[in-house]
Amino acid sequence: MRDRDLVRLYWPVELRPAFDALFGIDDALAEVVVTSTQPALGAIRLAWWREALTRLDASPPPPEPRLHAVAAELHSRGITGARVAELEDGWVTLLDEEPNLERVAGRGTRLFAMAAQLLGGSDELIDVAGRLYAYGTVRRRGLGPMHRSTEELHQLVGHHFPRRLRPLTGLARLAARDVKQAPKLEPEATPGRAAALLSHRLFGIVV
Structure with a gap:
C-alpha cells in the first residue's frame, strides 16, 4: 500500500476517479524521469505527454488509459489538458x-491548485503546501536529496487548512513528516503515517 492509497480514502467517493486521473498523470511523468538513462530521451518522452495532454482540448484521446481518464474525469470539471500538461515542467x-x-516547486503548486478546484475549496497557503509536497515526492522517487523546505515549514506552522481541503493537504502533512525525519526515509503507509493523516483530518495542521 502507498501513502496515496491512504489519502484517497479521505476523498469524496464521487471525486476519487478524478483524483486518480490527476495524480495518475503526475505518476506517469515521474516514471519517465525515474526510468530515463539518457536525459535527452527522457525529455522527448516527457514532451510526448505534454503534447498529448494539450491535444486533448481539441481532439479525442489516443488509446492511452491515463489520457482517457483526463478527458473523462477532469475536462468535465473545468480542468483542461493544457493545464495538466504544465506539470511536465517540474519533472x-x-x-x-x-x-x-x-x-x-511549481509543479506542486499547480497540482494542488487543480486538486483544490476538484474539492471546491481554497486557502491562502495551498500553494505553500503544494511546494512542500513537490519537494517530498522528488526525494521519495530517489531523484535528489531532501530539500529542507525551511521556508515552507515556517509558513505552515500552526496554520489550519479548511476541512474541505484536508483530503489534499494531508499529502503535505506527510511531506512535513519526511522533512523532519530526513535523511531517514520512512516506509509509506505505516501506522504512524496513517495516524498523521487522521490527525490532519481532525485538526487541519501540517506543522
Missing part, C-alpha cells in the same frame, strides 16, 4: 545537470 528540470528547484 523535466530534474533531467538537467542542475535542476531548478523553483520549477520543481
